[in-house]
Amino acid sequence: MKKIISVTINNEIYEIAVEPNQTLADLLRYDLGLTGTKKGCDTGDCGACTVILDGDVVNSCLVLAIQTDGSVVDTIEGLATEEGLHPIQEAFVEKGAIQCGYCSPGMIMSAKNLLDKNTNPTEQEIREGISGNLCRCTGYQKIIEAIDSQKS
Amino acid sequence: MKDFDVIRTRAHRLDTPDKATGKAVYVDDIDKPGMLYGALLQSPHAHANIISIDTSKAEALPGVKAVVTSKEAGSIKYGVSPARYDETVFAIDKVRYVGDEIAAVAAISLEIAQKAVALIEVEYEILPAVFTIEDAMKDGAPQLHEDFPKNLCAEVHHEFGDVEKALAESDIVKTTTVKNKRQDGACIEMQGCIAEFDRRGTLTLVSGTQVPHYVQRTVAMVLGMDIGKVRVKKPYVGAGFGIKASANPMELACCILARETNKPVKMNYTRDQVFKLARARHGFTHTITTGAKKDGTLMALKHECWLDGGAYSSFGIATVYYAGSLLGGPYKLPNMKYDGYRVYNNKPTCGAQRGHGAVIARATFEQQLDMIAGDLGMDPLELRVKNMMEAGDTTCNDLNMSSFGMAECIDAVRNGSGWDEKKGKMPNGKGIGMACGFFVSGAGYPIYRSDTYHGTVIVKLTEDGGTALVYTASAEIGQGSDTAFAMIAAEALGIPLENVRLESGDTDMGVDLGAYSSRQTLMTGHATKEAAEHAKAQVLEVLSGLLNVPVEEMDIKNGFIEFKNETPDITDIRTRYIKEHRGWIDNPDSEKLTFKEASRMAFLEKGSIVGTGKYKPHLLGGKFKGAAVGTSPAYGCSAQVAEVSVDVETGQITIERITDAHDCGKAINMTSVEGQMEGSVSMGIGEAMHEEVMFDDKGNVLNNDLAEYKIVTSMDMPQVDAVVVESDEPNGPFGAKEVGEGAIMPTIPAILNAVYDAIGVRVFELPLTPERVYWAIQEYQKKAG
Numbered sequence: 001m002k003k004i005i006s007v008t009i010n011n012e013i014y015e016i017a018v019e020p021n022q023t024l025a026d027l028l029r030y031d032l033g034l035t036g037t038k039k040g041c042d043t044g045d046c047g048a049c050t051v052i053l054d055g056d057v058v059n060s061c062l063v064l065a066i067q068t069d070g071s072v073v074d075t076i077e078g079l080a081t082e083e084g085l086h087p088i089q090e091a092f093v094e095k096g097a098i099q100c101g102y103c104s105p106g107m108i109m110s111a112k113n114l115l116d117k118n119t120n121p122t123e124q125e126i127r128e129g130i131s132g133n134l135c136r137c138t139g140y141q142k143i144i145e146a147i148d149s150q151k152s
Numbered sequence: 153m154k155d156f157d158v159i160r161t162r163a164h165r166l167d168t169p170d171k172a173t174g175k176a177v178y179v180d181d182i183d184k185p186g187m188l189y190g191a192l193l194q195s196p197h198a199h200a201n202i203i204s205i206d207t208s209k210a211e212a213l214p215g216v217k218a219v220v221t222s223k224e225a226g227s228i229k230y231g232v233s234p235a236r237y238d239e240t241v242f243a244i245d246k247v248r249y250v251g252d253e254i255a256a257v258a259a260i261s262l263e264i265a266q267k268a269v270a271l272i273e274v275e276y277e278i279l280p281a282v283f284t285i286e287d288a289m290k291d292g293a294p295q296l297h298e299d300f301p302k303n304l305c306a307e308v309h310h311e312f313g314d315v316e317k318a319l320a321e322s323d324i325v326k327t328t329t330v331k332n333k334r335q336d337g338a339c340i341e342m343q344g345c346i347a348e349f350d351r352r353g354t355l356t357l358v359s360g361t362q363v364p365h366y367v368q369r370t371v372a373m374v375l376g377m378d379i380g381k382v383r384v385k386k387p388y389v390g391a392g393f394g395i396k397a398s399a400n401p402m403e404l405a406c407c408i409l410a411r412e413t414n415k416p417v418k419m420n421y422t423r424d425q426v427f428k429l430a431r432a433r434h435g436f437t438h439t440i441t442t443g444a445k446k447d448g449t450l451m452a453l454k455h456e457c458w459l460d461g462g463a464y465s466s467f468g469i470a471t472v473y474y475a476g477s478l479l480g481g482p483y484k485l486p487n488m489k490y491d492g493y494r495v496y497n498n499k500p501t502c503g504a505q506r507g508h509g510a511v512i513a514r515a516t517f518e519q520q521l522d523m524i525a526g527d528l529g530m531d532p533l534e535l536r537v538k539n540m541m542e543a544g545d546t547t548c549n550d551l552n553m554s555s556f557g558m559a560e561c562i563d564a565v566r567n568g569s570g571w572d573e574k575k576g577k578m579p580n581g582k583g584i585g586m587a588c589g590f591f592v593s594g595a596g597y598p599i600y601r602s603d604t605y606h607g608t609v610i611v612k613l614t615e616d617g618g619t620a621l622v623y624t625a626s627a628e629i630g631q632g633s634d635t636a637f638a639m640i641a642a643e644a645l646g647i648p649l650e651n652v653r654l655e656s657g658d659t660d661m662g663v664d665l666g667a668y669s670s671r672q673t674l675m676t677g678h679a680t681k682e683a684a685e686h687a688k689a690q691v692l693e694v695l696s697g698l699l700n701v702p703v704e705e706m707d708i709k710n711g712f713i714e715f716k717n718e719t720p721d722i723t724d725i726r727t728r729y730i731k732e733h734r735g736w737i738d739n740p741d742s743e744k745l746t747f748k749e750a751s752r753m754a755f756l757e758k759g760s761i762v763g764t765g766k767y768k769p770h771l772l773g774g775k776f777k778g779a780a781v782g783t784s785p786a787y788g789c790s791a792q793v794a795e796v797s798v799d800v801e802t803g804q805i806t807i808e809r810i811t812d813a814h815d816c817g818k819a820i821n822m823t824s825v826e827g828q829m830e831g832s833v834s835m836g837i838g839e840a841m842h843e844e845v846m847f848d849d850k851g852n853v854l855n856n857d858l859a860e861y862k863i864v865t866s867m868d869m870p871q872v873d874a875v876v877v878e879s880d881e882p883n884g885p886f887g888a889k890e891v892g893e894g895a896i897m898p899t900i901p902a903i904l905n906a907v908y909d910a911i912g913v914r915v916f917e918l919p920l921t922p923e924r925v926y927w928a929i930q931e932y933q934k935k936a937g
Contacts, residue, residue, distance in 0.1 A: 035181035036174015040340040040390070041423045045858035048340055076174035089172040093164050096823035099831065100630025101171030102341040102390030108172060127866040134858060136340055137391050137630050138827055139834030140866040 005069035009034070010078030018065040025049040025060035027068075028075060036076035036105045040134070047133035050106035051075045057113045059132070076105035079112065088112055088150055095146040099137035107133045111147045119152040157710055158643040159886055160878075162823045165635040166654065167388070167628065176388045179344040179360045184416035187346070188217055190409050191265035191419070192402060193255040193272050194428060195247035198498035198851030199281035199294060202245055202254070202274060209271040210257060215264040218412040219272065221255045225408050228374050232366075232398045232503070234600050236305065236465035238297055241374060241404045246279070248296050248463035249498050250851045251428030256405040258417050281498035281851055285437070285458050288497045296463060296496040303496040305461050306469045308476060308778055312548035313487030318452035322443030326523055330440075330516035332918040333844035334460065335433035336426070337505055338863045341390020343429070344420035345403045347410035355410070356383045359403050362392035362627050363666030366599065368659045370399035371407055386657030389629040393835070394504035395431050396629070397668040398466065402429075427845065427856040431503030434471055434494075435460030436512040444524050448535045452487035453479060457513065459494040459502070466503035468494045470599075470781055474509025477782030479517055480547030482558055482590040482789050483539040488548050498851050506835055507591060507896040508669065515918070518587035518901030522908065532905065533571060536588055536791075537562060543879070550774035554786055555889070557815030557879035558588065561791040564813035564875040569793035578909065581800060582808075585905025586793045589897020593817075593881075593890035594671025596772035596783030604768070606671070608662035609679040611641055611687045611763040617729075617751030618738070620645055620687065622654040625664035626676040631892050632824035633672045637680045639820050640885055644684035646708030647747050670890035673820060674786060677885035678767035687763030691747070694754040698725060712744040725749055732756075769883075785883040788890040790814040792833070792898035794906040803926030805907060807837055807870045810899070814874075817881035817889035828891040829874040836899025838864040842919050 002017040009032070018027055025042075028034040028051070037060055040046035044062040051060045052074040079086035085093065088111050098104045107130055114121060114129035121129060126147045127140075135143065170176040207219040225241035243252050255272050259265035282288040288296075288303040296303055319325055345359035355377065361367050364384040372382045389396065402419050409417040421429065441454040457475045461468050476490030507514075525532035541547070543556040565586060566572065574584045598604055610623040622641045628634040638652040645652075655661065664676055688708060695713065696703045699720045707714045722745040729749045730739050740746045754761050772783035793811040798804070810833050819825045842862040846854040855861045880887040900918065907925070908914050913932045917924060 029181075034174075035177070038178070038341070038390070039180070040342065041858050043423065043857055043859070045423075046340055080173045085169060085172060089169075092172050093168045096162070096165070096168075096827050098165070098168040098171045099632065099827055100339075100341070100391035101167065101176055101388060102178065102339075102630075104171050105174045127869075130866045134338075134340060134863060134865065136338055136393070136835070136863060137831045139830035139832075139864070139872060140869045141830045141872055142823075142827060144866065 003066055005066060007068045007071055007073060009073045010075060020066055022065045023061050024063040024065050024068055027065040028060060034075050034077050038102050038105055040102065047110065048103050048106045050109045050133060052109055052113050057110050076109060088115065091146040091149050095142045095149065097138065097142040097146040103133055103135045107135065107143060115150055121151065123148065156643060158639045158649050159820045160818060160822065163635065163639060163649055163821055165632055166638055167634055178341060178388045178390055179346060179358055180420055182346055182358060182387065184346060184348060187416045187418055188258040188260060188413055189262040189265050190256055190258045190406055190417045191262065191269045192253055192405060193269045195243065195250060195252040195254055197247060197276055197278055198250050199279040200247050200276040201279060202243060202247065203277055204275045205255065206273040207255065209273065210268040213264060213268045213271060215260040216257060216268045217415065218258045218409055219255060219268065220408050220412055224412060230370050230374050230399065231465050232467045232599060233465065233469045236469055239464050241401055241408065249500055251500055252463065253401045253405065256409055258409040258413050283497055283499055283847060283851055285460055285495045288495050296498065300496060305465055305494040305496045306472050308472055308490060308492040310476060310549065310776065310778065311489040315452045315454050315487045315489040318487040319441065319443040319454065322451045323446040324524055324527055325441060325443045326520050327439065327441040328516065328520050328916060329437065330512065330519065330916050331437045332435060332512045334435045334502060335505060335839055335843050336430065336845050336861055337393045337395030337432045338858065338861065339391040339393060339395060342421045342423060342426050343396060343400060343402065345406050346416055346418045347406040348416035349410055349414060354381050354383065355407060356385065357403060357407055358385045358387060360389045360396060361386055362396045362629050362668055363398065364625055364627060364657055364659050365664055365666055367399045367403060371404065374404050375407055375411065384659045386627055392629040392667060393506045394508060394668060397504055397666065398431065400429055423858065424856045427853045428500050430462065430500035431466050433505040434502040436475065438513055438516040440516050440520055442520050442524060446528065448528055448530050448538050450483055450485050450539045453485055455479060455490045457492045461494045461496055462499045462501035463496065464501040466501045468502065471504060471509040473778045473781035475513050477549055478510035479513050480549040480551050480782065481553065482541050482588055484541055484545065486548055499847060504668065506832065507893050510591065511896060511900065514589050514897045515900040515904060518898065519904045522585065522905045531575060533562065533566060533586055549782065550779060551782055554883050555817060555879040555881040556789060557877045558789045560877045561789060561813035561815055564877060565791045565793045565811045568873050568875055569795065569811035571793060581910055582797045583906040583908065583910025584793060584795050585902050585909050586791065587898035587901035587905060588791045589894060590787045590789040591890060591894030591897060592669055592782065592784035593674040593786040593788055593884065594784055595669040596769050596785065597780040598665055605663055605766045607664045607676040607679040607767045609676065609683040609765045610662060611683040613687055613751045613755065613761040615755050617748040617755060618651060620647060620652045622652060622680060623661040624656045624676055624680065625659055625661045626672050627657050627667040629667045631667065631828060632821060633667065633676065635824065636673055636820040637676060640677050640680045641684040643886065644681045645688050647711045651711065670893040673888050673890060674884050675767050677888055679765040681765065681885040683763040683765030686765060687761055690758065690761050690763065691751050691754040694757045695750045698753060708747050711747045712742065713747065713750055725753060786817065786881045786889040788814060788816055788894035790895055790898055792902045794902035796903060796906040796910055798907060798910045798925065800911055800929055803922035803929060805841065805920055805925060807903065809871050811873045812875065812895065813877050814891055814895050815877040815879050816891040817884045818878050818887035819876050820888050822876060825876050825891050826874045829895045830872045832895035833872050833899050834864045834869055836896045837868065840900040840903045840918060840920055842921060844919055
């Protein structure tokens with residue numbers, strides 16, 4: 001049976017009925033139309049569905065929607081503002097860190113969370129910070145350059 | 153050097169702001185009113201006869217709208233090469249691998265569709281199955297396809313020159329065998345599609361494909377429809393690498409479900425189904441014998457190759473040819489003999505993957521070159537320099553290198569890596585190795601025999617004159633082709649990139665064979681350039697009439713009209729343009745006449761200004777059977793140096809650094825070229841180090857997820873120093889040629905050679921897992937006593 005939850009997503013409060021077995025990734029994508037969060041495996045291996053849940057990165061395919069009652073979720077759609085792209089997004093565009101783009105939303109969310117917590121990461125810390133996000137196109141080099149350019 | 157304004161820059165890609173913000177739409181992001189969800193029933197057995205299929209329980213499930221089997225789908229065979237159409241949408245009387253499609257369901261939700269699939273009852277008669285080349289070739293082995301005895305799907309026998317004589321004349325002859333394991337494409341986006349018929353009978357298939365054109369032809373053939381009634385559109389695609397370069401059974405099943413239900417139907421593969429579909433790198437076993445003179449001159453190559461093909465042909469015929477033909481270069485090799493065999497078995501079907509057919513052949517050969525250099529006491533880099541082809545050379549199998557920046561590539565990696573200071577001087581456990589490679593800039597011929605254009609492009613100018621719209625059926629799959637063609641159009645028209653918009657990936661926009669064989673930059677690029685030049689000529693012709701200046705005395709540059717001689721009075725045109733645009737905000741005030749004004753005048757005189765462009769290669773290759781495979785209007789080439797460290801106690805290899813140089817002709821977009829090089833290296837490292845699709849003894853994929861099938865992560869990837877080498881390719885648009893596939897060629901052998909340099913042990917089986925390397929070290933030490 002569906003249960004009503006209240007969850008804050010990208011600063012908007014949603015009151016929504018969810019199935020007990022529905023994942024956060026599916027809630028975002030199929031119920032709320034926030035399709036920027038991608039699914040590449042549904043088993044928590046690829047990181048394409050990475051979102052920030054209460055300040056930590058999670059694979060949203062491994063989180064049940066019902067668990068997010070009362071939580072705060074940030075997705076890729078919440079990053080850009082009326083002024084334009086978020087600086088990390090700008091850096092990904094500028095450095096050529098995006099090819100097919102399927103891993104990019106999750107990658108950028110991991111990068112944001114890393115830089116939120118550590119404003120001056122070393123290259124090794126950057127590599128660790130995105131190690132849960134698989135990219136088959138870029139070889140990661142330009143992604144790492146993009147994140148590195150956003151150190152303070 | 154020619155002066156360019158748009159190409160050869162680091163322009164930002166057109167698609168990346170949308171991709172960075174989650175706005176870019178991929179197939180699963182699309183929702184259609186009234187959409188149904190489809191699911192497939194796939195065989196749980198590797199080899200079985202189908203005795204009966206009962207769909208009644210599935211059909212009775214509330215919410216189910218259609219259940220289809222071969223009864224609805226028919227028996228038309230399809231595949232990749234017309235010579236080996238050996239698949240039907242659904243199995244008719246037997247299944248040949250775990251995953252063979254038997255039926256499909258459309259329902260109001262995915263859950264119901266999956267439940268219905270489970271309710272379909274199939275009675276099987278299980279048949280003995282074969283999983284290896286050896287077992288499949290045995291006398292009395294179970295046959296997968298009636299017409300192919302011993303399960304031999306295809307064989308190739310080529311000889312150029314006199315190999316036995318040349319080997320007899322050689323001072324040194326080396327024979328080695330190298331084996332790899334099947335790879336998976338592991339695109340992060342799994343394949344998906346949505347099919348829908350309108351009430352006039354037109355089918356639109358939206359699919360995450362590399363090849364809208366071939367999918368359109370396959371769908372039309374299998375469903376018995378006119379090509380003109382089938383439209384295939386590609387949204388953004390989460391990469392391809394070859395795995396999405398042909399129609400897949402899900403796309404066809406989805407179209408049939410849409411036809412049966414008259415509703416839009418969406419289908420997606422799960423990750424497990426992606427491994428079942430496979431169509432990725434074959435398992436290869438190469439045995440290569442090379443002969444050389446004492447001074448290092450290469451004399452002959454004798455080559456035998458066996459391909460672990462799987463249940464169907466897919467690209468296999470082309471693969472078995474490529475595996476041989478692409479050893480014809482990049483070295484001067486007067487004599488070459490090749491015997492290639494592709495064998496069916498009851499595993500998923502292998503197909504094409506980045507560096508189609510040639511990657512393991514290259515790994516085998518380049519490792520052997522190092523062994524020969526070692527025996528002759530030569531620097532392996534010098535051995536390569538000594539034998540390297542030059543621009544204008546033709547291989548013994550008729551592949552012509554119209555441009556060839558190989559010497560520059562070797563210099564670049566030699567200097568970039570510090571080769572001369574490091575080679576032979578590194579401590580035990582650390583090593584350096586190098587290798588070279590080359591690849592086609594597009595296959596010389598389409599997959600089906602035809603005189604078709606390989607690409608057609610339309611450039612239309614907007615009525616205000618300000619924007620050029622480029623329409624191409626080519627496939628942006630992540631490599632950056634949309635941006636490359638927009639840049640080519642801007643350069644050819646003489647306008648800034650920001651004034652070009654582009655739509656692609658839709659069969660209604662023309663013919664384009666798609667994103668495979670590293671073809672689009674050269675081929676679609678040519679058609680784009682021609683279309684833009686055609687539009688430009690029409691504008692200048694109208695302007696010539698208005699200003700009474702000959703066309704030859706005018707040009708367009710950076711969005712302005714340039715006059716070679718005296719600048720005519722433009723007042724009339726400007727006044728007319730401003731009057732036309734009363735109330736608009738963009739009245740030109742420059743001293744120079746703008747492209748926009750000229751293009752508006754052209755519109756006023758002629759209506760829509762539409763430029764058209766087309767491309768097909770000139771006649772290529774020799775007359776022998778299979779001569780077409782490996783031909784191309786141009787070849788990219790590359791050299792790489794790998795530096796590794798090896799823990800001799802555990803067999804663990806760490807790749808420390810890769811120095812990579814690639815000759816892509818004139819680079820349309822520098823950043824995108826580097827991106828292809830770095831991405832190629834990462835795929836090559838994955839294949840060299842840990843990628844391996846594993847099976848149990850029933851033909852099930854054991855590591856059918858991205859946790860156990862290990863692609864390279866950010867922690868595995870070393871620093872890559874990518875050096876772009878730019879020759880000027882006479883057959884390329886603005887001198888451009890390929891980078892997407894060729895750049896992977898040297899990676900694996902450079903690593904193999906570096907490992908040998910580190911520990912003095914040759915490894916002949918991939919991937920280089922710690923266990924395999926450990927045992928190779930143990931065996932070597934045992935032999936050495």
